[in-house]
Amino acid sequence: MVNAWVRKTPADFEFSVKVWRKFTHFRKHNQPHSGTKVEWESVTQADVDLFRSGIDPLAQSGKLGALLFQHPAGFYCTPENVDRLVRTLELFRDYPKVVELRHKSWSERHEETRALLEKCGASWVLIDEPKFATSIRQEFKPIGEIFYFRAHGRNAAKWWSHKEPWERYDYCYSWNEIKEMVLKLKTATEGGPDRKALVFFNNHARGQSIANAIMLIYEMGNDLKVRPSQELLRAFPQISEIVPPAHQGRLPIEEQRPS
Numbered sequence: 001m002v003n004a005w006v007r008k009t010p011a012d013f014e015f016s017v018k019v020w021r022k023f024t025h026f027r028k029h030n031q032p033h034s035g036t037k038v039e040w041e042s043v044t045q046a047d048v049d050l051f052r053s054g055i056d057p058l059a060q061s062g063k064l065g066a067l068l069f070q071h072p073a074g075f076y077c078t079p080e081n082v083d084r085l086v087r088t089l090e091l092f093r094d095y096p097k098v099v100e101l102r103h104k105s106w107s108e109r110h111e112e113t114r115a116l117l118e119k120c121g122a123s124w125v126l127i128d129e130p131k132f133a134t135s136i137r138q139e140f141k142p143i144g145e146i147f148y149f150r151a152h153g154r155n156a157a158k159w160w161s162h163k164e165p166w167e168r169y170d171y172c173y174s175w176n177e178i179k180e181m182v183l184k185l186k187t188a189t190e191g192g193p194d195r196k197a198l199v200f201f202n203n204h205a206r207g208q209s210i211a212n213a214i215m216l217i218y219e220m221g222n223d224l225k226v227r228p229s230q231e232l233l234r235a236f237p238q239i240s241e242i243v244p245p246a247h248q249g250r251l252p253i254e255e256q257r258p259s
Contacts, residue, residue, distance in 0.1 A: 002055070002057045002058060003057045005058070005063075006057050006061045006063055013063060014063050014198075015064060016066045016198060017055055017064070017066075017068065019051070019070070022041050022047060023043060023047075023069070023091075024069050024071050024075075024088070026040050026074070027041055040084075043091075048091050052092075059094075059095060064096065065096065066095075066096045066097060066123075066196075067096065068148075069088065069089070069097065069099045069122070070100040071101055071102065072102065073103055073135075074103070075101065075103060077101075077103065077106045077113070085116070086120060089122055093121060096145075096146060096196075097120070098146055098148040099123070099124060099125060100125035101124070101125075101136055103134060103135075104134050104137060106136055107137045107138060117144060118143075118144065122144060123143060124144055125148045126140060126142075127149075128154070128181070129154070129159075130154050132160075141188050142197075145195055145196070146197075147195055147196065149199045150200050151173065151199075151203065151212070152169060153169050153173070154171055154177075155168060155169070155203075158170060169202060169203045169205045170203070172211060172212065173203070173215070175238065178215045178216055179219055185197075201216075207236075208236075210228070211232065211238070214243075
């Protein structure tokens with residue numbers, strides 16, 4: 001399957017791969033309370049070899065953008081978890097890596113966390129999400145060689161109280177929110193070292209992620225490489241304002257920008 005991805009995608013196409021949850025999540029899926037002992041599955045060398053065999057075609061072809069180590073909100077900054085994080089990242093020393101941490105204990109030890117990730121050759125993921133008392137707090141600036149930003153949506157009402165997991169990500173960023181995001185992205189990436197910048201929308205419940213990605217591409221001043229489907233344009237009329245009819249070419253950015 002991965003070899004097919006390599007063959008079928010353009011030469012400059014890159015994949016970011018979320019690491020198998022066995023490496024990043026405890027066995028219990030509910031958020032543990034402070035002091036609660038959680039159970040982890042033992043990671044074997046066979047597990048590591050199996051996962052590496054799946055991503056190596058991407059790495060060898062130069063199409064691996066990054067490995068994403070996404071940890072849950074219940075993954076606190078404790079000596080045991082620091083040790084676990086270091087050991088896990090060392091298993092993938094030769095790959096580009098980014099780490100998403102969601103609990104405030106990591107940002108409360110900002111310098112220690114930054115140094116830890118730097119030592120392991122990993123970058124710190126910036127996230128946009130609803131903020132609660134236990135949520136991580138981050139400055140909007142890159143930490144590490146890869147600038148990696150994930151927008152999860154801002155559906156605070158459904159973040160913890162939902163019947164289905166997808167409800168958490170049922171959110172569409174407005175034009176004003178996208179414009180604010182673009183200003184931060186441009187400020188964070190300009191004038192610094194030449195580093196890779198990757199932006200992902202994870203508000204995928206009803207296709208909002210695609211619409212918001214198109215809006216961000218537009219606000220960044222870039223052209224769309226693929227025309228959105230009619231179904232997407234009908235579902236998100238705000239992007240139909242910036243996509244010309246199928247029989248027309250793309251208009252200059254300054255002539256299309258919505259007010």
